[in-house]
Amino acid sequence: MEIGISTFVETTPDPQTGELITHAQRLREVVEEIVLADQVGLDVFGVGEHHRQDYAASAPAILLAAAAPQTKHIRLTSAVTVLSSDDPVRVFQQFAMLDGISDGRAEIMAGRGSFIESFPLFGYSLNDYEELFDEKLELLLKLRESERVSWEGRHRPAIDNLGVYPRPVQDPLPVWIGSGGTPKSVVRAGILGLPLVLAIIGGRPAQFAPLVEIYKKAAAQSGHDPSKLQVASHSHGFVAETTEKAVEQFFPSTQYVMNVLGRERGWGPYTRASFDAARSPEGALYVGDPETVAQKIIALRKNVGVTRFMLHVPLGYE
Numbered sequence: 001m002e003i004g005i006s007t008f009v010e011t012t013p014d015p016q017t018g019e020l021i022t023h024a025q026r027l028r029e030v031v032e033e034i035v036l037a038d039q040v041g042l043d044v045f046g047v048g049e050h051h052r053q054d055y056a057a058s059a060p061a062i063l064l065a066a067a068a069p070q071t072k073h074i075r076l077t078s079a080v081t082v083l084s085s086d087d088p089v090r091v092f093q094q095f096a097m098l099d100g101i102s103d104g105r106a107e108i109m110a111g112r113g114s115f116i117e118s119f120p121l122f123g124y125s126l127n128d129y130e131e132l133f134d135e136k137l138e139l140l141l142k143l144r145e146s147e148r149v150s151w152e153g154r155h156r157p158a159i160d161n162l163g164v165y166p167r168p169v170q171d172p173l174p175v176w177i178g179s180g181g182t183p184k185s186v187v188r189a190g191i192l193g194l195p196l197v198l199a200i201i202g203g204r205p206a207q208f209a210p211l212v213e214i215y216k217k218a219a220a221q222s223g224h225d226p227s228k229l230q231v232a233s234h235s236h237g238f239v240a241e242t243t244e245k246a247v248e249q250f251f252p253s254t255q256y257v258m259n260v261l262g263r264e265r266g267w268g269p270y271t272r273a274s275f276d277a278a279r280s281p282e283g284a285l286y287v288g289d290p291e292t293v294a295q296k297i298i299a300l301r302k303n304v305g306v307t308r309f310m311l312h313v314p315l316g317y318e
Helices: 023-041 062-072 086-102 124-144 183-192 207-221 243-265 274-277 290-306
Strands: 002-007 044-047 075-077 106-109 148-151 159-163 175-179 196-197 231-239 286-288 309-311
Touching: 002 023, 023 044, 023 062, 044 062, 044 148, 044 231, 062 075, 062 086, 062 196, 062 309, 086 124, 106 124, 124 148, 124 175, 124 183, 159 309, 175 183, 175 309, 183 207, 196 243, 207 290, 231 243, 243 274, 286 290, 290 309
Parallel strands: 002 044, 002 309, 044 075, 075 106, 106 175, 175 196, 196 231, 231 286, 231 309
Antiparallel strands: 148 159
16 A cells, blocks of 8 residues: 655645745745655655645646655655646646656646636636546547547647657556546546545545445446556545644644635534544544554555555645
């Protein structure tokens, strides 16, 4: 089983002091974090794409490439690339370059995006939310299959037998599908035979087991070997020397961020009771001392069947 970290490169204010670090400082910090993660033996580091004031990474490939020459083993992935509002050709080229710089350690995690700021920014309508992803994923997969590509769709100019360069070291360049946990998205990944990343950030992780079964069934029906497919989990959490210290450090920023998002999305207030329920053995928040968090990851592996666990830390201010 692979263990890794993901970040959205947050620049959330400290809920106690109001201190706010700059985007530039946070970007430099993440490069240092990736280097450290490589040194301590983690398997993968993921950087998410956002286009809003409280997140600093709008182009994950650039940040990952800054760390690539300073690392040796760790795999470098987006988490996610908002493919629906991007150009698949540029996405492929950027990650092919990252693959070359890292000597074959790049991955793309493609998703539709739960944050929608990129759609108006790049001139796309949310009315085309589903169709944009399906069409652009089709093109991305064509780009990794062959050097020269012919393709035609509705939301991007056609390509007529053109070469796309550079080519990646890995053949094919890994493409994972990021899913918020809908049957449609896991079926899509299964039909295509692509590895799946589940955002397990609420509820009970064990409830995602049926989705993994649906995914594997769709893969088998499409001629893929389910035993060879990887399933990852992306979950929030924080590890400290003791559980008490982890809770003390992580709750204030978690509450702050969840309430900011809650006001935007119409959720109820995030309370200490919400936090404590989520960090219970059955919850989706991985907060505590190393043993506590390790036991929850082991349970996730046993109950859901994940082959990669990515701890999203921290949710808020660092």
